[in-house]
Amino acid sequence: MLNISDNRKPNQSSEHFKTVQTLENKAPYKILNKIILGVSILAIALLFLPWTQNISGSGAVTTLKPNQRPQSIQSVISGRIEKWYVQEGDYVKKGDTILFISEIKEDYMDPNLVENTKNQVEAKKSAVESYEAKVVSLSNQLGAIEAEKKLKLEQAQNKIKQAYLKIKSDSIDLVAVNTQLKIANTQFNRTVQLNKEGLKPLTDVEEKRLKLQEVEAKIINQENKLLSSKNDLINSKVEISRITAEYSEKASKSQSDKFTALSSQYDAKAQVNKLENQYANYSIRNGMYYIKAAQNGYINRALQSGIGETVKEGTAIATIMPSSYEIAVETYVDPIDLPLIHRGEKVRVWFDGWPTIVFSGWPDISYGTFGGTIVAIENFISPNGKYRVLIAPDKEEAKWPKELSIGSGAQTLALLDNVPIWFEIWRVLNGFPPNYYKQETKTTKEKK
Structure with a gap:
């Protein structure tokens, strides 16, 4: 405090107090001081x-x-509780049945659902085999059509060759007949000249005229044959076009039937796969009516109770504590x-x-x-x-x-x-x- 007063603070030393002097001279007080000092030194050391x-x-x-860790046993499918096989505190092994539930969805209530689905699968497989046989038959038919088309075309080509050869032969015959006509005409003119000179009789003239007319008739007949041969050539070419168009139509129809059969076959296979999937799902679902323990352990608590209660898929039914x-x-x-x-x-x-x-x-x-x-x-x-x-x-x-x-x-x-x-x-x-x-x-x- 500030020393601003003339009054002096009295000396407060403990030596002026008789009680303190008395206590300091006593043994217990000295022991207490030593204890306090020792404790202080010990505390500082600590x-x-x-x-x-x-x-x-x-x-x-x-x-x-x-x-x-403790886990809950859940129902994978929805159903109705029909029977409990365990109670709380029981020890179960992996695969032991906990309870049995029945079906509540109308889509799965048929007791013969799995068997009927299997029959549908077999029927569809038979349909697939039938379509496969039909595809093979149409492939064979298409091959036969192509082979027949090839033979018909070869036959028509041969006819064309024959028509060319016939035209050539008729052309040669026509040239020969024209030569005969020239010869007959020359002989007729010579005979007429000799008849005028009195060297040949009239009968020879008539004979040569008759021969000339016969040659002229041969020329007309030969020209007709040549035109007929050319017409046969045209018909042979037209026949090739007709054969090509006819067998192309047959092949197209056969290919169309084949593709239709293939489409039906693939559709039947898809239905078979779908039915097999349903069959597998139904078979697995039948095994889900019995809810089993996933591992060895003890049933701690039943979360669902009673008989006849319905549970949804994913609902916890009981809790299990693993034993190991x-x-x-x-x-x-x-x-x-x-x-x-x-x-x-x-x-x-x-x-x-x-x-x-x-x-x-x-x-x-x-x-x-x-x-x-x-x-x-x-x-x-x-x-x-x-x-x-x-x-x-x-x-x-x-x-x-x-x-x-x-x-x-x-x-x-x-x-x-x-x-x-x-x-x-x-x-x-x-x-x-x-x-x-x-x-x-x-x-x-x-x-x-």
Whole structure:
């Protein structure tokens, strides 16, 4: 305080108090001073003891693998509950029947549905075979038409050749007849001249005239033959066109019938595949009326009860807990602590209901804790605002209790760096995070 007054502060030394002087001379007071001094020195010494930094978390006991966790048994199809074969708490093996349901959809109520579908499949297969035979028959017919067309065309070509040869022969005969006409005309003129001179009788003239007329008649007949041969050639060419058109029409019709048969065959095959698919689906559906256990385990709870109740597809009917599983612990850590933990790090775990004495900073002297190893860290935040960490038992330490139940509570401590106690108190008071775990150094040492 400010010394602005003339009044002087009295001397408040303990030497002026008789009571204090009396107490200082007494032995208990001296012992108390020594105790206080010793405790202070001990407290200061404790501040320099090593303290293991850690990240605490709380969670529950679970299984290491997803297929070992409690699961629900669902109905793949909708139906009506007809009979239960188990009750809660029963042990079932894989494939054991849980319950039986009956059909409620009118499309599947026919008791002979599978057999009728199989008969339809067989009938359609027979239709496919018939279409295949028809396609083969039409292919053979098409081949016969092509062969017959080839023969007809060869025959028509031969007729054309014959017509050409006949025209040539008739042309030669016409030339020969023209030569005969010239000769007959010359002989007739010579005979007429000789008759005028009196050297030939009139009968020779008449004979030569008759012969000339016969040759002229031969010329006309031969010309008619030549024209007829040319007409035959034209007819032969027309016959080729007719044969080509006729057999092209027959082949087109046969090919059209063949393609129609192929189309019907492919359509029948598609229907066969569809019916086979339906047959397989109906057969599989018949096996789904009996709902069976997917693995060995215990029936925990029946979610549907009674007889005659209807369930939809995908409805959970009962829950089963697998009988064989590997135990683990799932715990949750704050987002600020997530960068400090890594896979493979050591963790101390203690379980609810087990006697435990825990010294978070001195894990070696804790009692009732078990060793664990981090095997998985979730990268997406959970609904509770923390990150999920999966911990498996540490194989190098004592085994976890077999009596643990899935879902029971558990507490965890992820062990980090070793620091003095005073440093840890200073860190907590200032709200600083723990020292970052040197994962790279650890990995390097493990490699060495």
